[in-house]
Amino acid sequence: MSDNETTAQITLSIDAMGGDFAPKEIVEGCAIFAKKHPEVALILHGDSDKINSIISHNPALKNAKVVHADEVVGMDAKPSQAMRRKNTSMWSAVASVKEGVANAAVSAGNTGALMAVSNLQLRTVPGIHRPAIAAPWPNPKGASVVLDIGANVDSDPDQLVDFAILGEAYAKALFGKERPSIGLLNVGSEEVKGHEDIKEAMRLLRLHGSSLGMDVYGFVEGNDLSLGTTDVVVTDGFTGNIALKAAEGAAKLFATFLKESLTSNLISKIGAFIATSGFNKLKSKMDPRAFNGGMLLGLNGLVVKSHGGTDAHGFSNALLVALRLASSDYQSTIVENVARLNQLRQVQQKTPAEA
Amino acid sequence: MSDNETTAQITLSIDAMGGDFAPKEIVEGCAIFAKKHPEVALILHGDSDKINSIISHNPALKNAKVVHADEVVGMDAKPSQAMRRKNTSMWSAVASVKEGVANAAVSAGNTGALMAVSNLQLRTVPGIHRPAIAAPWPNPKGASVVLDIGANVDSDPDQLVDFAILGEAYAKALFGKERPSIGLLNVGSEEVKGHEDIKEAMRLLRLHGSSLGMDVYGFVEGNDLSLGTTDVVVTDGFTGNIALKAAEGAAKLFATFLKESLTSNLISKIGAFIATSGFNKLKSKMDPRAFNGGMLLGLNGLVVKSHGGTDAHGFSNALLVALRLASSDYQSTIVENVARLNQLRQVQQKTPAEA
Numbered sequence: 001m002s003d004n005e006t007t008a009q010i011t012l013s014i015d016a017m018g019g020d021f022a023p024k025e026i027v028e029g030c031a032i033f034a035k036k037h038p039e040v041a042l043i044l045h046g047d048s049d050k051i052n053s054i055i056s057h058n059p060a061l062k063n064a065k066v067v068h069a070d071e072v073v074g075m076d077a078k079p080s081q082a083m084r085r086k087n088t089s090m091w092s093a094v095a096s097v098k099e100g101v102a103n104a105a106v107s108a109g110n111t112g113a114l115m116a117v118s119n120l121q122l123r124t125v126p127g128i129h130r131p132a133i134a135a136p137w138p139n140p141k142g143a144s145v146v147l148d149i150g151a152n153v154d155s156d157p158d159q160l161v162d163f164a165i166l167g168e169a170y171a172k173a174l175f176g177k178e179r180p181s182i183g184l185l186n187v188g189s190e191e192v193k194g195h196e197d198i199k200e201a202m203r204l205l206r207l208h209g210s211s212l213g214m215d216v217y218g219f220v221e222g223n224d225l226s227l228g229t230t231d232v233v234v235t236d237g238f239t240g241n242i243a244l245k246a247a248e249g250a251a252k253l254f255a256t257f258l259k260e261s262l263t264s265n266l267i268s269k270i271g272a273f274i275a276t277s278g279f280n281k282l283k284s285k286m287d288p289r290a291f292n293g294g295m296l297l298g299l300n301g302l303v304v305k306s307h308g309g310t311d312a313h314g315f316s317n318a319l320l321v322a323l324r325l326a327s328s329d330y331q332s333t334i335v336e337n338v339a340r341l342n343q344l345r346q347v348q349q350k351t352p353a354e355a
Numbered sequence: 356m357s358d359n360e361t362t363a364q365i366t367l368s369i370d371a372m373g374g375d376f377a378p379k380e381i382v383e384g385c386a387i388f389a390k391k392h393p394e395v396a397l398i399l400h401g402d403s404d405k406i407n408s409i410i411s412h413n414p415a416l417k418n419a420k421v422v423h424a425d426e427v428v429g430m431d432a433k434p435s436q437a438m439r440r441k442n443t444s445m446w447s448a449v450a451s452v453k454e455g456v457a458n459a460a461v462s463a464g465n466t467g468a469l470m471a472v473s474n475l476q477l478r479t480v481p482g483i484h485r486p487a488i489a490a491p492w493p494n495p496k497g498a499s500v501v502l503d504i505g506a507n508v509d510s511d512p513d514q515l516v517d518f519a520i521l522g523e524a525y526a527k528a529l530f531g532k533e534r535p536s537i538g539l540l541n542v543g544s545e546e547v548k549g550h551e552d553i554k555e556a557m558r559l560l561r562l563h564g565s566s567l568g569m570d571v572y573g574f575v576e577g578n579d580l581s582l583g584t585t586d587v588v589v590t591d592g593f594t595g596n597i598a599l600k601a602a603e604g605a606a607k608l609f610a611t612f613l614k615e616s617l618t619s620n621l622i623s624k625i626g627a628f629i630a631t632s633g634f635n636k637l638k639s640k641m642d643p644r645a646f647n648g649g650m651l652l653g654l655n656g657l658v659v660k661s662h663g664g665t666d667a668h669g670f671s672n673a674l675l676v677a678l679r680l681a682s683s684d685y686q687s688t689i690v691e692n693v694a695r696l697n698q699l700r701q702v703q704q705k706t707p708a709e710a
């Protein structure tokens with residue numbers, strides 16, 4: 001991507017029908033975003049009557065383009081179904097990226113379907129085995145990025161190295177870190193430091209990471225995720241998905257217990273009322289909407305996945321993630337690093353003794 | 356175990372030197388427990404001078420027996436080191452169970468070492484492939500039990516079925532549930548419901564579970580852990596260890612944000628002070644000490660693992676877990692179920708077409 005293109009107008013392509021509260025919250029989210037970023041062009045895909053009716057109440061969207069799509073990918077649709085239907089708002093939103101009309105697509109629709117539709121249209125960056133889904137993970141210092149959180153159920157050591165490259169580029173673009181640190185998720189038991197695959201992945205990560213100038217921290221444990229020990233945490237999609245949901249569940253349980261405890265007697269209720277401003281601060285810190293914008297990584301194009309249950313505010317944050325990535329050299333960093341990795345892998349295969 | 360034995364005096368064997376704050380917090384924990392349960396006999400293993408000096412300030416421990424052991428297994432010792440040293444307080448505490456002198460051993464020492472030392476002395480129940488470590492997991496209704504949380508880094512489908520039997524017996528004994536529900540931890544993506552091993556484990560679990568009268572719920576996801584969707588959650592030690600630590604990390608992050616938010620301004624500070632009783636209630640609900648007492652499952656003898664960093668109060672809870680298990684028919688339930696499972700497995704192997 002040349003400098004000219006980078007400073008050219010950014011266009012975001014939006015699946016207006018994906019998500020539990022689409023199209024209303026999605027289009028309203030576009031309006032919130034458009035007020036802050038009038039310089040960004042928006043294309044909304046879906047039922048044009050419904051979309052235009054919401055746009056008519058939102059003057060910030062007066063310049064938004066609407067592309068009609070007859071069908072909607074249901075929130076419980078199977079990926080294989082979604083791949084066969086090319087008249088959906090989701091397909092259409094991703095197609096705009098493929099055709100070069102938009103710089104990034106954003107959808108709050110079904111994750112598996114979005115991955116399938118995006119993979120089919122955009123294909124993976126040459127050299128990347130499989131795409132991955134990355135999620136931001138909050139910590140006291142800000143956030144780190146964790147991947148894969150569910151695109152794959154099995155990942156071999158080579159794929160985990162791919163994920164490290166994808167995650168590093170994402171952390172650079174999203175957090176502005178020059179040299180993000182990279183951890184590989186593992187168990188903490190002393191002698192038996194994980195299974196063979198994870199040990200081999202660390203060997204490869206150290207080997208290739210040093211050639212690529214990566215800051216490979218080493219193994220991290222489950223509690224390191226919320227501590228923010230590293231900027232990037234690499235794991236397979238099975239473990240990553242369960243760790244993310246386990247952490248979200250624990251945070252919700254804490255919130256439930258907090259509410260129960262503070263409403264258990266009148267004095268506590270009064271105290272909690274007085275401390276309202278503090279609690280509001282807490283709410284904004286733990287607000288999952290602030291961390292909205294999972295990312296499909298490793299494709300020839302940018303696709304951001306918003307939480308399905310998001311509201312307008314949350315969706316606008318997903319658009320912000322898309323803008324930040326589209327304005328960065330994220331995509332070219334990945335392509336360059338993967339090309340170099342493939343060279344390293346070939347050299348290694350030719351001279352295994354020296355590797 | 357006959358009724359006579361069940362009502363006979365229970366004896367607990369304690370590794371008084373294991374844990375970050377041993378022997379002081381361990382022995383004091385024994386004193387807290389002894390006040391509530393003077394009917395239980397206690398044997399404390401370790402440096403007799405140090406132990407006796409703490410006992411002398413705790414009249415509740417006047418009947419406790421002290422068995423001297425010269426050495427201590429360090430908190431960072433390798434399992435292989437611990438297995439070779441037979442003069443340690445840990446080895447001695449487990450030996451009392453092996454010799455039939457005590458009904459259960461309790462240690463706050465190094466987990467890997469405790470598993471190795473216990474496995475070497477007690478051996479697994481015939482038919483159980485590998486022992487597992489189980490942890491109680493809090494939820495709004497109370498707690499469920501999750502296993503394996505780190506004894507194994509790889510688990511095949513047969514082992515996951517073993518874990519279901521172990522976990523079911525544990526939930527019966529600890530929570531008094533007649534027919535605990537059993538879930539298998541998996542990812543939530545729609546079409547690709549986990550890898551081949553997890554699908555095969557579910558097939559075996561349903562097959563054998565119905566013969567054994569188990570309540571097999573099906574797959575559960577990471578967020579189901581804190582929701583308490585099932586009484587038992589079965590997973591491999593790699594995923595279980597990471598999920599547990601990720602959840603603990605998220606809860607700690609929430610607590611950090613809560614504290615920061617409520618001390619951010621004077622009004623919030625005052626409100627929080629007024630709500631002190633509510634916060635104390637929250638503290639007691641989230642108190643990790645209340646859930647102290649991981650369990651080494653699948654051995655020919657009861658071994659309870661306390662958190663290494665526990666204080667006296669937490670250690671007394673681990674002793675309570677040991678007492679509850681020792682007073683139940685937990686061990687005989689496992690032996691019976693595993694014997695029946697092995698019969699089922701043999702029948703299945705002989706007549707694969709009918710299985």
